[in-house]
Amino acid sequence: MCEDLFVKIQIAESAVKPAPLRESLEPAPLPTVEGGFQTVLADPPWRFANRTGKVAPEHRRLDRYSTMELDDIKALPVAKHCAKNAHLYLWVPNAMLPDGLAVMEAWGFRYISHIIWAKRRKDGGPDGRGVGFYFRNVTEILLFGVKGSMRTLPPARSQVNMIESRKREHSRKPDEQYPLIEACSPGPWLEMFARHPQPGWVAWGDESGDEAPRGAVSKGYAGGAIERHGVDIPELAKYERIQDVEADALAADLHDMYERLGFSIRDIAAETGFTITRVRALLDRAGADIRPRGAVPALQAQG
Numbered sequence: 629m630c631e632d633l634f635v636k637i638q639i640a641e642s643a644v645k646p647a648p649l650r651e652s653l654e655p656a657p658l659p660t661v662e663g664g665f666q667t668v669l670a671d672p673p674w675r676f677a678n679r680t681g682k683v684a685p686e687h688r689r690l691d692r693y694s695t696m697e698l699d700d701i702k703a704l705p706v707a708k709h710c711a712k713n714a715h716l717y718l719w720v721p722n723a724m725l726p727d728g729l730a731v732m733e734a735w736g737f738r739y740i741s742h743i744i745w746a747k748r749r750k751d752g753g754p755d756g757r758g759v760g761f762y763f764r765n766v767t768e769i770l771l772f773g774v775k776g777s778m779r780t781l782p783p784a785r786s787q788v789n790m791i792e793s794r795k796r797e798h799s800r801k802p803d804e805q806y807p808l809i810e811a812c813s814p815g816p817w818l819e820m821f822a823r824h825p826q827p828g829w830v831a832w833g834d835e836s837g838d839e840a841p842r843g844a845v846s847k848g849y850a851g852g853a854i855e856r857h858g859v860d861i862p863e864l865a866k867y868e869r870i871q872d873v874e875a876d877a878l879a880a881d882l883h884d885m886y887e888r889l890g891f892s893i894r895d896i897a898a899e900t901g902f903t904i905t906r907v908r909a910l911l912d913r914a915g916a917d918i919r920p921r922g923a924v925p926a927l928q929a930q931g
């Protein structure tokens with residue numbers, strides 16, 4: 629009877645465990661420096677799941693790299709590689725804030741404060757291309773924690789806890805974080821789960837040595853894009869092929885124009901300069917619910 633209940637609980641638990649989209653990787657040992665790192669920046673490969681335990685569709689399409697179980701992230705022996713007194717800057721997705729705090733604690737740091745990355749469009753407005761089931765996320769959280777006792781360096785006193793900059797490739801964090809951290813927290817600096825190694829920093833992560841990290845997206849997503857309606861549109865020749873990664877991101881943007889902004893396929897073609905066929909194919913790729921020709925978008929129909 630009791631055993632039955634145990635089996636049921638086990639089944640229920642495994643049913644809500646998010647299934648990895650890619651195989652998980654065994655983490656390599658963390659690097660060491662004499663005296664330990666005084667500052668760590670980490671952007672873990674969180675595994676997203678919705679309440680049914682399925683990977684949410686918006687994250688499925690954003691799959692770019694292997695993810696890790698929360699317990700495996702927590703089990704990384706970060707404290708052992710740090711100095712007695714150290715700072716931690718930990719990126720956490722809005723929906724996973726409690727997990728971020730749990731990881732911070734498991735790594736031996738106590739939460740002090742956080743920095744918000746406000747994603748901006750070229751014109752300075754909020755970049756509404758983020759995903760989100762309840763709200764459209766235009767911010768990300770960088771938690772700040774301390775191990776032992778150590779104040780931030782004097783420049784931190786005039787450093788506001790916000791970074792405002794434009795988004796780049798999928799999941800790439802703003803470069804502004806490096807000078808900010810260097811000014812506020814002492815080295816040696818370690819970046820965990822790094823993809824774009826920085827001079828003066830020790831980088832660790834399965835893509836830290838890649839010349840072209842898997843998250844890298846080419847044209848139109850490198851900060852210098854043409855921008856209309858808050859959507860970055862790369863310029864493409866009529867039959868120019870695009871890579872899968874770029875097509876996914878572009879499809880998501882067009883989907884946004886179609887469903888959220890209420891553009892018709894024809895409008896999108898006119899705005900982007902793409903052929904109707906390309907627009908349709910990209911909307912299909914994003915799983916858009918194609919409206920009958922001439923139909924009023926749901927949003928406008930609601931008034």
Ligand SMILES: C[S@@+](CC[C@H](N)C(=O)[O-])C[C@H]1O[C@@H](n2cnc3c(N)ncnc32)[C@H](O)[C@@H]1O
Pocket residue numbers: 652653654655656671672673674693694695696799800801802821822823824832833834835843
């Ligand atoms: C959220 S991304 C980091 C993005 C990076 N901060 C940037 O700005 O581009 C997480 C990274 O962790 C890497 N990763 C996944 N599993 C890993 C593992 N077991 N050990 C080390 N790195 C891993 C992924 O490949 C990915 O590069």
